[in-house]
Amino acid sequence: xxxxxxxxVPNDGLTTRQRRNRPLVVVHTGEMKGxxxxxxxxxxxxxxxxxxxxxxxxxxxxxxxxxxxxxxRALGRLxxxxxxxGPVEWHKMGEGWSWARKKGSEEDHAAAALEGWREIARxxxxxxxxxxxxxxxxxxxxxxxxDVDEVVATLRDRPGHQHVVITGRYAPRALLDAADxxxxxxxxxxxxxxxxxxxKGIEW
Numbered sequence: 585x586x587x588x589x590x591x592x593v594p595n596d597g598l599t600t601r602q603r604r605n606r607p608l609v610v611v612h613t614g615e616m617k618g619x620x621x622x623x624x625x626x627x628x629x630x631x632x633x634x635x636x637x638x639x640x641x642x643x644x645x646x647x648x649x650x651x652x653x654x655x656x657r658a659l660g661r662l663x664x665x666x667x668x669x670g671p672v673e674w675h676k677m678g679e680g681w682s683w684a685r686k687k688g689s690e691e692d693h694a695a696a697a698l699e700g701w702r703e704i705a706r707x708x709x710x711x712x713x714x715x716x717x718x719x720x721x722x723x724x725x726x727x728x729x730x731d732v733d734e735v736v737a738t739l740r741d742r743p744g745h746q747h748v749v750i751t752g753r754y755a756p757r758a759l760l761d762a763a764d765x766x767x768x769x770x771x772x773x774x775x776x777x778x779x780x781x782x783x784k785g786i787e788w
Contacts, residue, residue, distance in 0.1 A: 607745045609762060613722060613755035614769035617787075622767065623717050623749045624652040630747065631659055631669045635714025640704055641676045642697055643720040643752075650788050670714065675700070697724040701735070711744040722752030725759065736762045 598606075610626065612619035627637050639656065653674055660672030675681055677696050681703060701724075707713060724730045736758050739748055750759065760766050782788065 605745070607742070607747050608764040609739050610747070610749040610765045610767075611722075611755050611760060611763040612749070612751045612767045612769070613753060613760075614767070615753060616769035616771040617774070618769050619751040619767075620650075620719050621652070623719065623751050624656070626747075626749055627656070627715055627717050628659075630715040631656075631663075631672065633670070633714075635670045635747075636712065637670055637672045637715050637717070638704075638707065638713035639672070639674045639717045639719065640700055640721070641674075641719040642700065643677070643723050651785070673713075694724070694727070694729040697729045701730045705738050708738060708742045708746060708748075711746060713746065715747045715749065718748065718750045720752040721750045722755045722759070725756050726752075726754040732756045732758045735759065 610623075612622055624639075627639065631637050637656065639653075656672050656674055659669055660674075663669045663671050677693075677700055681696070681700050701721075704716065704718065708716070725732050725735065739762060742748070750763075755766075776782075
């Protein structure tokens, strides 16, 4: 895409504006770090457009608070106080989904992941958010906890203008085929190769 221009334009009857503004399914996969960081960058742009942002983390520990979570919670408060940007919701599977009846219970991880997906699918059906970030969602798909075909069908048939960004390694082929944009991160070098642990401001 030289200078942001498409290499070809399909003969699908859509206007340039319609094609430019169609909602996207975006997948960030691959072995290297940066997949979630890039997804949160998209969410930041969406917030700036006034979209409702919904972040759903499927694997990270509830005790692990990434820097982006703190920043987005602050942006959510800013929206509530001033109307700037858009509303923000941030949910983590490990602490019990906020809509679960038994918050904090010892639920099986697979059941909890499926419960999270069911809530996301309900929200998609109701057009609740302008952008969804399903962080590390590829793992419950890869492990067979959530049916890939069901996810693809829900994303394909979603109403309105809702962007969905999915991150994680081992993205299933069916999901990649259904996505509009796929990014794969590849490691060239990493400080951990030389025994260095993660550090503030870089890993969290």
